[in-house]
Amino acid sequence: MNLMKTLFAAFLRTRRATHHFRRLAMFESLGKPGPSRTVPEALAQSLKRAAREDVPAVLVRMRSHEDGLTSAEMEDRLKQYGPNEVEHEKPLPAWLHLWHSYSNPFNLLLTLLAAISYFTDDMKATLVIGTMVTLSTILRFVQERRSSQAAESLKAMVSTTATVIRRDLGAGVAAVSAEFFNVHVHSRPPTRSEVPIRHLVPGDLVALSAGDMIPADCRIIAAKDLFVSQAAMTGESLPVEKFAELRDRHDSPLELANIAFMGTNVVSGAATAVVLATGNQTYFGTLAARVTSTDRSATAFQSGVNQVSWLLIRFALVMAPLVLLVNGFTKGDWMQAFLFALSVAVGLTPEMLPMIVTSTLAKGAVMLSRRKVIVKRLDAIQNFGAMDVLCTDKTGTLTQDKIVLERHTDVLGRVSTDVLKHAYLNSYYQTGLKNLLDRAVLDHAELQSELMLTQHYRKVDEIPFDFERRRMSVVVAEREDHNELICKGAVEEMLGICTRVQIDGAAQALDAEMLARVRRVTHDLNEEGLRVVAVAMKETPTTQTQYGVSDECELTLVGYIAFLDPPKESTLPALRALAEHGVTVKVLTGDNELVTAKICREVGLPVTRVLLGPDIEKMDAPALARAVEEHNVFAKLSPMHKEQLVRALRANDHVVGFMGDGINDAPALRAADIGISVDSAVDIAKEAADIILLEKSLMVLEEGVIEGRRTFCNMLKYIRMTASSNFGNVFSVLVASAFLPFLPMLPLQLLVQNLLYDVSQIAIPFDRVDKELVSSPLRWNPGDIGRFMVVFGPISSIFDITTFVVMWYVFAANHVEAQALFQSGWFVVGLLTQTLIVHMIRTPKLPFIQSRAAWPLTLATVAIMALGIWLPMGPLASYFKLEALPPGYFPWMIGIVLGYALLVTAVKRFYIRRFGWQGPAKRQPHPPCVATVAPVTSA
Template sequence: MTADAVAKEAGVTLFTKSPGLSSQAAAELLAQIGPNEISTSKPKPLIFQLLAYFVQPLIAILLIAAVISGVSGDWLNAAIIIVIVLGSIGLDFYQTRRSQVAAESLRSQVAPTATAKRDGVWSELPRSALVPGDLIRLTAGMLVPADAQLLTAADLHVQQSALTGESMPVEKTASLSSSAALDNSTPENPADASNLVFMGSSVVSGRAEALVSATGARTTFGGIVTSLARRAPETEFERGMKSFSLFIVQIVLFLTLFVFAVNTLHKRDPLQSLLFAVALAVGLTPEFLPMITTITLSNGASRMAKKKVIVKNLSSIQNFGQMDTLCSDKTGTLTGGVMTLAGRLNPAGAPSERVFMLAYLNSLFETGITNPLNTAILDTTVSGIKGADPLDQAILNADHPDVQLYRKQDEMPFDFERRRASVVVTKAGESGHLMLTKGAPESVLAVCTTYEHSGEGEHSSEDEQNAGALPLDAAAQARISVVYQGFSAQGLRVIAVARRDILEADQQPAYQASDEHDLTLVGFVTFLDPPLPDAREVLDELRAKGVAVKILTGDNELVARHVCEAVGLDVGRVVLGSELAAMTDTALLQVAEANTVFARVAPAQKNRIILALKARKHVVGYMGDGINDAPSLHTADVGVSVAGATDIARDAADIILLEPGLRVLLSGILEGRRAYGNVMKYLLMGTSSNFGNMFSMAGASVFLPFLPMLPTQILVNNFLYDLAQITIPSDNVDDAFIQKPHHWDIGLIRRFMFWIGPISSVYDFLTFYVLLRIFHAREAEFHTGWFIESLATQTLVIFVIRTFGNPLKSRPSRPLALAATLVVLVGALLPFTPLSGLLGFVPLPPLYFVFLIGATLTYLGLVELVKRRLFGQVMG
C-alpha cells in the first residue's frame, strides 16, 4: 500500500504545502500502520521449528531405523543413529537462526531519532514514531530515518552506496512545487530517484526538508530486511540431499515390503520376518551420511580457516564445490574500493606534471564536502589533514610536490549547482593571487575562455611552464571534449583543472563564485578504483576450473566495463537495470545466461538474476559487501563477503574472507570439490554395495529354507562396514576431479546402484552356491560364510570406487586404508572369538578363505571395468 493510500485511510491528506502533521493525526496513523520499525513476521515457536526437521524423508527413515534397532535389542546402533540425526538437525537449525540474526542486525543500522514538525513545531522524535505525511528536516551527518520525497534541498549530497552500490555520493534535488501533492511512486532502483531519499542512507552535505512517503517494512530498506527474514531459496546441496533421500525411501520401502511378503508366503515366523525385513532397510539406509558429511565439511572448514577464510555454514563448502557461476559486486571484491589517481593530463591528453601540481594545491586547501576523488588526490604526506575527501586523498597519495611556499587566501567551496570548487592562493615572493578551480569538466569548461597549449604529445616540465594560452573556441572545445569523454568511456572519473592569475590591482579581500570567470584550462586528472592485484590471475584460474564469473553492480556501465575488461572478463554487452525492469522472468533466463556484466542494477534485480541462473540449473555463488548485496547473499547457493563489509552483508553470508581478494575464494571452491568428492564416495559405495547385498538377501530368502542372515548379524555387518567408512573424510581426492564442478547426480547414483549392485549380488549367489554345494554348509556355516564375504566385498570396494582413475595409481589416505583393512580382518576373525556363539557364528575351513580371496579380487576387477565406463560419462 502506498503512503498516500495509507494516509487517506487514516484521514490524512499528504500535500507538500502542509506544515506537517498534528500530534493527533500522527497518533491515529501510527496506530493504524504501526511504528516505523523494520519488523518481520513473528517466528514460529522453537518447538515447531525443531519438529519440522523430523518430517524430512531421510531423517524419518533414520529415526524409524533407530527405533526398530532398539526394539530388536541393538541399542548401540540405535544410539549412534540418534546422535547423528540430532547433530544434523542442530546444523540445519543454526542455518535458520542465521536469517533472524541478519534481520536483527539490519534493524540496528538505522537512525534512532528524527527531526520532525508536529503541531507546527520542530522537535526530536523517536524514529519509530514517524508516519507517512510527517515533515522531516535533514542536515549533514544524519542518517535518513524513512523514505521521503524532497520538498526543499540546498546542496544536498547523500551517500547511498550501501543501497545502490554507487561508489560516489549523489546529489539530491527537490522537484516539487509548494502546492503539489506527494508523488510517492518509487523507482525500482533507488539510484534513479534524484528527488527521493531512503532509510539507511546518510546525508553527506547540505540540508533539506522532506515529506515521509514510507515507513517501516514499506521502505526500500525494509524490503531488504524482509527478504532476509524469509527462508533462503533451496540450495544445490539441499536439493541433492532431498532427491537422494526420496530415492532411498523408494528403494527401502520396496525391498522391505517385498521381503516381508515373501517370508510371510513361506509361512515363516512373522516377527522374525519383520525384523529381517527391517534389518534390510537399516542396512540399505546410509545412516552415517550426516556424520560423514559433517566431518568432511568440518575438515575443509579447518583448512580454510588457516587460509583466513571463516566458514559460517558447513554445507556452503559443498555448495562451493558444486558452484559453476560466481556473481560478484564490483567494488570491494574485484577492486579495493579506494580511489587512486590514474592520470595527470594536459588538454590534449598528454602527461602533465603541471596539472597535477595545481590539482594538488586545490585539494590541499579545499575544505568542502566529503568527496572520494579528493581523497584520492590528498592521501600522501598530509594524509589525515583532510581525511574526509577520497578524491583529494587520492591526489595527495600520489606525490609530494613542494607546496611550502603557498598560502591560502580564500576559497569558493564546492556546491552541486556549480559542480566545481576554487581556492585562491599566493606564493612567497610573488605579489599576485592565483585562482585554482577543480570540478566536473563541463562545469569548469563553462567558465574557461582559454586553454594551455604546449604542442602535441609529451613534453617536459619546462615546456609546461612556457605553455601558451589559446582561445577556447568551438573547435577547441570539441577537441577537448573528445579527450575527456574518451577517458570517461574507459571507466575513469575525470576532473578538470583551471587557473587564473589575479594581478595585484585586481585582488580582493574575499572572493565569490561569481569571480570564477575567464579561466584557463590546464588539463585533467583522472581517477580509478583499481582492480585488486591478483584479480585477473584468479579469474583466469576460476574460468579454467569451470566457474563463470558475472558482475552485478550498482555502478554505471562505463566504470563497470572498464574494470571488467581490466581483469580480463569478456564483457560484450553490458545489461542495464533499466532493461531488466522491462524484462519478463522468462526473457531474463536467456539474458542472465548469455551476458557477463550487469550495471546500474537494484538489489531486487540482482536477486532476479541469481534466481534466473538457478532456474537454469546453475549452482550460484554471490560475493558482495554492502547492504544492497544482502538479499543476493541470502538467495545464492553460497554467499561470500569480506571482513570489511557491512554487518548486514557479513550476517547474510555463508563465507567471510578475512582478506580481500578472490584467491581465498578459489581455495574454498577446491576444498568444496574435495568435500563433495568424498561424500560421493560414501554414497556410491554405500548405495551400490548395500543394494547388492540387500538384493541378495531378498533373493535368498525366496529359495532358502532359513533366513540368509540373522537380523543381529545384518546389523553387526552394517556397523562394521560403517566404521570403515568413517575415515572417508580423510581420503585424498584426485586432482582431475577438482578441475571442474560436479553437481548432485541422482542418475549416477542410480546407475551405480543398478550396475554395481547386481555384480555384488552375482558374487553373493556364487558364494551361496559354494557354501551349499561344495562345503555343504548348514544354517550357521551359511550365515558365517556369507557374513564374511559380504563384509569383505562391500568394504574393500572403496579402493576401486574412491577414484575416477586407476586405483593402483591413486593412493588412499592412511586412515582409510587401515580402517578398511582392519574391518575386514575383524569380520573374518569374529567366528574364531568368544563372541561367535553370541552372534551365531561358527569357524569355517581354511579352503573357504582361499575362495574368498579369489572371489574378492575378481569382484574388484569387474567393478573397476564397469566403474570406468560409468565414471567416463561423468568426467567426459
C-alpha cells in the first residue's frame, strides 16, 4: 500500500478549493511534450471554428451581443452551464471523505486484528479494537472536515475576479472596440464591473489587461499589443502575441493567434474577448483529471512527514516479527504470540499522525487568518516557519504604498506645468495596467477641465508598457491639427530614445554636455529619495494611425515627474523582529539604486553595496551564488533577474520566501519555496502565491512566520513523543518476553493502553510553544528525530524494567497465576510514563515550572492518567483481565514516575548541550546572510 498517498490524503483534500485554478506549478506538466498537449478532437474543432469566424459570426453563434450579455441572460446561462470551475476540484462528498478517513494502513491493521479476535471468540478485544478504529476514523473525519471548511472559507476571502462587460452594467464594448480600431470617440472607456470568475458564462465579454489571468477559453475580438504567456500550456518561455483576427492557420489549437486559454496570463497590452467555454468544457477542464492524477514532486513538508512515517513503519516491521518469535518460542502459544505481536505493531504505528498533522495545520491556518494571513495551501505553513530569507519589493512593503507626485520639472530641474500636462495625457489615455505612479498623476483632476480632454484631444493609438523597454507611449490628436506621441518611462531607457531636450519652449540637441547635466539633475532627485520618471514627446503626422515600438525614437525630452513614497513607520521594528527570528530581508526591486538605497537606510536596513540587474547578467553561477550572500539590496531588476536571484538563494540551501504583487513578480513567486502576495495583487501573482496577506506589511508577515513555527513545533512534539516512547516500549516488551513465563501484557490491555494514550494527544494542536523555539527557522530533520528516538526511548525501558523487578520480587507476581497483577502494574506505569513524556519533551525548559502546557493538553493528560489508574481498581478491571493493585504499589509507582521525570530532565540537558534542541544547524556553503539569528542551543 502506498503509505505516502494515504498519509497525505488529508492534505490533498484540504487543498481543494472553490478556486477553479490550481497553483501555477500544476500547469507545468502541460508544457511537457507528449499526450498531455493533445487537445480532444471535438474541442479542437470547436476552437478552430471560432478562430476562423469573423467577430459578428462568433457573437451570433455564442448568442452574445457587441455590448455584452444582460444579467438575466447570465443567470440563465449560469444555471445551464454551471459555475466556471472544474468539477473534480470540489471538496469530497461526506461519505467518500469518511471512507478515506478509515482506509489507512493503521486502521486496516486494527480491523484485521479485530477480525482475528472475533473469530477466536475474544469479544472484549473485538470491542476495544472496534472502538479504536471508530474513534480514529471519526476524529480524523471531523478534524479534516473542519479543516476543509476552514480552508474554503479562508480562500473565499481572497478575491479573484474578471472584468466583465454587460449591457445593463454600463456602456458597452462598442466604445472599447472603437478605441482599439481607432474610431473617433469623445468619451472615456466604459464602466466595467468586477465579478467573481466562477460567475462567467459562455457569451460573456471580458476586458483583459496586463496582469490578468485568462478566466476561460476565449476568442479575442479586439486587441492592442496583446502578449500572453502560454508557458503553462505549451512550455514556451516567451510570451506570444494575440490578435483579433486569425493570422496563420495551424493544426494545433494551442497555436491559434486569436484564441486565449483558461489559466494563461496577459503579460502586456489589452484586449476584449468573448467567452467560448467555461469550467469542464475548457481545454484546461478536459485535461484537469489527467493533470491532478499526475504524481507531483513532494514538498519539503510532505517529504519530511513521509520520511518520519517510514522510519516508524520500518521499525515496526522489524520489531513485530521479533516479538512474535521470542514469545512463540518462550511461551509455546503461537496464536497468543501472534496477537501480541500484532498489538505491538499497532502500538508502534503512529495511527494518529494524519489527524494530528491535519488538525494542527488547520488550526495554524485559522490563527494566521486572524493575523490577516490567508493560507492557500496548508502544507505551506511549514515552509513559512522554515523560511530564513525573505525577498521583497520596496514599494508598499518598506514604504507606505501611497505614492504622491512630489515634483514636475523641466530638464534643468525647474518647476514645469507643461511636463505635468504631458504626463497627465499619457496616464489618462493608457488602457493597460494603471500603476501607483499613474494614479498619482491622475489625482491632479483639475487638469481635465484645463486640457478640455473631450473637446481638444482624442486617442489615436497606444504602445503598452513592458519590462524590457520600461516605458509606454500614447498617441493623441490635438484639435485634429497634429498628433503627439507622448512617452514616459525609466530615465536611462528614455535617454536612449531621445535626441533633443526642451528648454523654455525651444528644442536643443541632447549632446554630451547636456546629457551629463540631465543625469546630475535626476541623480540629485534620486538622492532625495524621489523616484524619477522621464517624459518625452514628438509630433507625428495626422495620417499615421498605427504605431509600434519602432516609433519610439528621436524624441524630445520634456522633463521629469518625481514621486515620493515615504517609508512606513512599522518597517524598522518589523525588520528588527524578522532579524531576531532568523529571517534575513533582501530587497529586490526594479527601481533606481539611489532611491532604493535611501529608503533602505531610512528604515534601518544596512546597505553595503547595491547589486544591479545588468551586473547580474554578467555573472556565472558561482559568482552569483557568492553575490546573493554578500548583498542584501538588488536594484534595476527585470522579472527574470528576480527569479534568478531566488533560485540562487535556494541553491545555497536557504528556504526562500518571495513577496510580490505585480505581474513582474510571478516568475520569482513560482521559483520561491513560499510565494507571498497580497489580496490587491494582480491575478497572476495571487495564483502563483501560497500565502495571501490581507495587509501589505512586514509586521504582518513576521507574525505569520511565528505562527508557522508554532504549528511546526506542535507537530514535532507528537512525532518525537511517538517515536521515542514506541522505541522504548519495544525494548521493554522484548526483555519481558524473553524472561517472563507469561506475556508482559495481554493484547487487549496493550490496545487499551494505546487507545488511551492516543486520546491524550488530541489536544497537542492547541498547546502553547516557548518563544525560544520559534526564534529561528525550523526545518524537517528526520535524522534528528531518529537520534532523539534512540536517546530518549531507552529511558522508559529502564523504568519499565524497574517495574518488572518490583512486581516480580516485591509483590511476588512471578508465576502464571499472578500474571494479572504483574500486567496491571506495568499497564499503569507504562501509561503514566507514555502520557507524561509529552510534558517532558514539549519544551527544553523545566516542565510545569519554567514552561507549562496549555490547559486543553494538561486536562487531557491528567484525565487519561487518572483513568489509567482507575481501570485496574474499578469495576471494569475483570473485563480487561486486570487486577486491583495493593496500596503498597502506589509509593513505588510514584517513585518510578518521579525517577523517570528526573532522568529525562537530566538527559534532556545533555542532549541540548550536545545537539541543540532543534538539532544542529545545517552548515551553509557560503557566509550566512546578514542578521541571521543562531538557532536555539540551550534551554
